[in-house]
Amino acid sequence: MAGAGKVAGHVIAGRYRLLRQLGAGGWGRVWLAYDQELACEVALKEIALPPNLPESEVSPRIARARREARHAARLRNHPHVATVHDILEEEGLPWIVMEFVPGATDLDAVVCARGPLPPAEVARIGVAVLDALREGHGLGLLHRDVKPANILLTGPVREPRPGYRAKGGRVLLTDYGIALEQDSGDTRLTETAKVPGTLPYMAPEQARGQEPTPASDLFSLGATLYFALEGTGPFDRNSNYATQVALLFEDPPPPLRAGRLTPVVLGLLAKDPTRRMDGDEAADRLAPIAAPPPSQPPLPPPTIPVGRPPPEPPPPAPKPTRAQEPAKPTEPDEPADMPPPTPPRTGAATRPRPGPPSPRRRRAWLIAAVVLAVLAAGGLGIYLAVPDRSPSPEPTATASPTALPTAPTSVSSIRVGDFPWGVAVSPDGRRAYVTNGDPDSVSVIDTATNRTVGKPIPVGADPMGVAVSPDGRRAYVTNQSAFPGSVSVIDTATNRTVGKPIPVGDVPRRVAVSPDGRRAYVTNGDPGSVSVIDTATNRTVGKPIPVGASPGGVAVSPDGRRAYVTNAGADSVSVIDIATNRTVGKPIPVGASPEDVAVSPDGRRVYVANADSDPGSVSVITF
Structure with missing residues (x-):
């Protein structure tokens, strides 16, 4: 039947020379063709009527082909619809001229x-x-x-x-x-x-x-x-x-x-x-x-000074004397691990959760995340650093005598892999570790030069969370799309993974290491649980600890007695007794879709970033 026997080299409508067949479907074949008038390649869809097709179905097939061209042509300017350029006839059958997409x-x-x-x-x-x-x-x-x-x-x-x-x-x-x-x-x-x-x-x-x-x-x-x-x-x-x-x-x-x-x-x-x-x-x-769009402003080149806003800033505060200098806080059990803009989590099937923060909320969520990091690093001193914000300021004994800067002195960017999700800094401050969604790897940054060291370290599929042990010898990385979910262990001396990834629950998201370095705690998105890893053997200890729906962030208290887990699917925080590996009491209600958590150096405050709160917010839990 007409339309069923065309071969490469045949010219359609005196213009389009067939080069090779690209594919075939239920309603016809698609050819790569050469437009002899415009000197370019196009895709031609031929209507290949099957043998022994009843005559009563021929007309509907042809009508359907014309309708395809008419419908697709109405969407010709849409960037995600294959463009239809023209429709023509050959031996009584329609051919559709479409955009050819090389390498598709x-x-x-x-x-x-x-x-x-x-x-x-x-x-x-x-x-x-x-x-x-x-x-x-x-x-x-x-x-x-x-x-x-x-x-x-x-x-x-x-x-x-x-x-x-x-x-x-x-x-x-x-x-x-x-x-x-x-x-x-x-x-x-x-x-x-x-x-x-x-x-x-x-x-x-x-x-x-x-x-x-x-x-x-x-x-x-x-x-x-x-x-x-x-x-x-x-x-x-x-x-x-x-x-x-x-x-x-x-x-x-x-x-x-x-x-x-x-x-x-x-x-x-x-x-x-x-x-x-x-x-x-x-x-x-x-x-x-989804992945960030390219319409976002490009990253600034390294070390671009940030202009000072008028009026001229006051002279810097005098440096504290040795007697005034506060003692350095205990090293946080969870490295400074800023949450990504859109970390994946598993939603509860019985209670559809709102998705990640919508674009109009993303800025507020990022601000909340930054505030969370500052709170975790500075402890209670944040309250005195913001003058006259609260009628009941915190006791001065816990406050930092140096006011926080109002603006950075410089901003620089460091090229790593695509889709960086998590970052952690070594206890000595000499290295930063960044998880890259593509390729599945971890980039190592020399903080003295702000340049990457060597090649990215290959890990499991879709790495997200990262934490460094208190002695700085190991980095732990959650592989959220690995099956089963797993944690890769990196020897920071060689920048190579140690042994095979450690199996944990499905969709592992964040990881935190205890202050003594003996345990690592991993949140599993499905089912909502926390896996405990013995860092001496690199094996999980007991069964995962059940927590709330869609757990995300995890942090361990400075004394190592409690672990705090955000339940994004339940708007709450679960508290785990590390001695028994069981939750303590009922989950603590917080804001919408809590994503990450940090504990103050004295262990008295827990700060929770609420990803879906509008406006963005941080919940503060006081003990």
Whole structure:
């Protein structure tokens, strides 16, 4: 039949010379072609009608192809939709001229080759595809076949508009071949006694033959993100029948590697479309988890002096005499480990938690994190450093006699790996250790020169938290996307890992070392627990300690008697008795989505950064 026998070298419509076949799908083949008029490469989609196709289905197939071009053309200016340039006819059949994307690979192939992707990268893909779907929904267009094979990924290139470029490059939604304009009256594929879409990824209402809605596309997106995170679909079974039964009647298994994407994915996979997470909420939750956009200002070059604001500052305060100089505080049990803007966590399936702080809250959250670090380092002196803020200042015996500076003297940046998550400083202050999301590694910084030392140290998948032992001989790194979750141990003398990673719970996020260096405490996002590591043997001690939902930050008191754990999914802090490895009392309520925690040097104050509080806040627990 016409359209089924084209070969390389054939010229379509006197203009496009076929070079080679790029792929084939249920509705046709895609060719790489050369536009002889514009002297450039394009992609041509040919409608390949199968042999023995009933005559009654020929016209609907052709009409559907024309509709694909018309629908996709309405989205031609969207950066995440494969651009349609033209539609033409050859031997009575339509050919669609589309943008050719060199080096593009579909998401299905990427996951099959690389395995499950890190949550931040999956969130980035989700943001892009969701943006394309919402644009189509705003025009009244449904895609109806969102799946990994219909999402193209490329290497890093410049996007048509800023906002979504990251380590994976462009993200393109393709194949509007069964797209449907709501209430358009167009011929539907269901008239051929088939259900539109791809079974493992279609919404339950589609599988039942009901009219699809924008919520149906969102369900398919949720199943696609699940596949990218886990390497398998939520309803994949051994047969089509078993898959359909699971799709219609079974809940998806909770994802093991999703971290803070868990409530988003499960929200999109709700079987009842009226209870399904909508596009606006999904976008708000995905964006902060995704990789940072390139539209952010570039990092400043090293050592750029910060100008002093007028008026001229007063002369510096006199240095304290030796008698006035306060004693140095005990080395904190948890290194100065600033939380990343969007650390992943596992949400409770029974209580969907708000996602990470939305963009409008991110600045407030970062300010809260900085305040938390200052509080942890300066203890109670912070209260006297801010004049006249409180009618009841703290006792002067605990205050620092030197006021905190109002502005930095300089700001510099140090190039490390992509997506740095956590940082810790050695007890002697000579080295800083930074976890890099890509490649999976730890960069070592010489703090005297502010330059990295040697090559990054390879660790496990998607490293996040890092802590240095009190003697400075070991650094502990949580590998949040490793399966099972694990902790890598680095010998700081050689900058190499020691032995194999230590297995802990799923989605390990933060780590803290006890003041005596004998134990390391690791928060596991799923299930909510804390693993205890014997640093002498590099093995876990006993069973994980149950805490609240989605634990994140962890800190040990200076006397080594208590560990404090933030439960982001329960807005609380759990207290662990280190002698018994059991929680003490009930969790302490704090602000929204607490992410990190630090203890003052005297152990009397615990400071908690509340990531989702609006405005941003730090809770102070007094003992």
